[in-house]
Amino acid sequence: MAEDTLNLFKECQLSVCKPNPRQYVASISSLPGVEVWFQRASDVVRKIRTGDVDLGVVGYDMVREYGEDDDDLVIVHDALEFGECHLAIAIPKYGIFSDVSSLAELCAMPQWSAERPLRIVTGYRHLGKQFIEKSGLKHVQLLTADGALEAAPAMGTADAIIDLVSTGTTLRENNLKEINGGTILNSQGVLVASKNSLHHRKTALQITREILERIEAYLRAKDQFLITANMRGKSKDEVANLILEGTNFHGLQGPTINTVFTKKNGKVQEDYCAVVICVTKKYLYDAVKQLRKVGGSGVLVSPLTYIFDEEPARVQKLMKKLNCG
Ligand SMILES: Nc1ncnc2c1ncn2[C@@H]1O[C@H](COP(=O)(O)OP(=O)(O)OP(=O)(O)O)[C@@H](O)[C@H]1O
Ligand SMILES: O=P(O)(O)OC[C@H]1O[C@H](OP(=O)(O)OP(=O)(O)O)[C@H](O)[C@@H]1O
Ligand SMILES: [Mg+2]
The missing domain is CATH 3.40.190.10 (Periplasmic binding protein-like II)
Structure with a gap:
């Protein structure tokens, strides 16, 4: 769990710096003032309950076992996708x-x-x-x-x-x-906090929100590819129609479509559009086939690192649980 947690934080640009393996305290350079403590899972929950720490990463099983339905514990992220x-x-x-x-x-x-x-x-x-x-x-x-x-x-x-x-x-x-x-009980890694801490300490809440937003952005992007394809079409409307009607892959809100300028016989022409969508990794080949079917070519696939959409539902849920929503 410790290794998975450090990995997750690193992927979220929140690398934990622990200069000495026998030391139990560390820091995160992008979150100055934050102390990171390495503790046994049961102690993480106990220390949140006693107010010694504000936020912890543990298995949900530990929250339920050592949290004993304590109303002060609030699950900030319930599915960190490790420790299943x-x-x-x-x-x-x-x-x-x-x-x-x-x-x-x-x-x-x-x-x-x-x-x-x-x-x-x-x-x-x-x-x-x-x-x-x-x-x-x-x-x-x-x-x-x-x-x-x-x-x-x-x-x-x-x-x-x-x-x-x-x-x-x-x-x-x-x-x-x-x-x-x-x-x-089903369990996986969760981010858990003390309601009391987040209620009374503005910085604790701010940092928790930032960590949550970064984790959400990373986990949302993790299983997605960004696809750019060229599509023959006279106008962006025509290409939009082909994508929206002829494929199941429409991007976050909808496809982004831009004009591609080509040069033919010395003349600048607008016969193509570039379509940008994101696709769940396991559906990559389906997407390529569907794009081809509606006239797509030159499909470029790149990894996605983060998706920061509107304020994530988990942030809103947290604020509601803290009665600040
Ligand atoms: N086999 C497993 N696969 C996935 N997750 C696991 C597995 N075993 C344990 N976990 C998760 O990891 C957490 C920590 O497990 P465990 O208490 O065994 O760790 P440990 O390193 O042995 O800690 P300790 O030194 O406190 O005994 C558990 O609470 C659970 O959420
Ligand atoms: O279904 P599996 O994949 O085999 O995993 C289950 C085992 O993993 C955990 O033990 P762990 O290895 O953490 O050792 P521990 O019980 O000594 O903590 C758990 O207590 C089980 O024994
Ligand atoms: Mg065991």
Whole structure:
């Protein structure tokens, strides 16, 4: 998460300068006065709640686990596009669990009693407890451990685990499986702040807005290409019509169309227009085919670095949550 966060900030021209790897404080030269602290994920949430820091980047799972529904925490950006995983209950594939594939079936197992409860081990005490209360499971003992939870069932120290799953490899390698109805929470990296800080400290709010706007601009542009194509056409109106009626690719608000001046037999002519649109990366070839179909040629493709559109919805949402909207 730390590496992904540093990378994201770098891409947003907010490079974090940490002169010494054993140092926990760093700075961002484009945001003078800002201190960047490297802390364990659980501590990031705790320190926002106590007002020691104003803004943090952590997994949403941590916000929910250590935030305990604290009203002071406000999610500024809910999808930083890294650290994607989900919190889930997992049980062994073998033995008494071999035919169990849903939460309802786990609840219906006759093996669990007050004397011999289902032992679930997790590092997520708060979320684990909440889930068990709602799950319909009657006889449960919640145990806590910090890491390598996937080993617990084979070791015989627990029957099931509640832990993060991303690719599913760790579960598979340890002969464990997820069950239907067993997903507790979807998570990815988020930007989280203290409402109190943003409310009372103008600079904290200003900097948060700037960071949010830069992240939005970067993430919006990340999966887009900028395409310029030449199109035969007598007028910009004619070309606009071909693009708007004959393709699915119209740019942000609409295509930008400009005259291309060519020289033929010593005379300047206006037989072409240049069309500029942006296209989601995965649809690049579709766009090229559609442009060709309506007379496009000389398609130039370049990466897009940022898209600063109107004030992003997330900024408006934040201001509303802070009652400043
Ligand atoms: N396998 C994974 N794939 C994607 N994201 C993950 C994965 N495991 C954890 N995460 C995300 O990264 C965050 C930090 O994970 P974790 O607590 O394991 O980090 P750590 O480096 O082990 O930290 P600590 O030293 O505090 O234990 C989690 O809260 C979660 O949001
Ligand atoms: O589904 P996967 O892609 O296999 O990822 C899931 C694993 O990743 C996390 O552990 P991590 O590697 O962070 O180690 P930790 O549990 O010791 O923190 C999590 O606790 C799982 O064990
Ligand atoms: Mg693990």
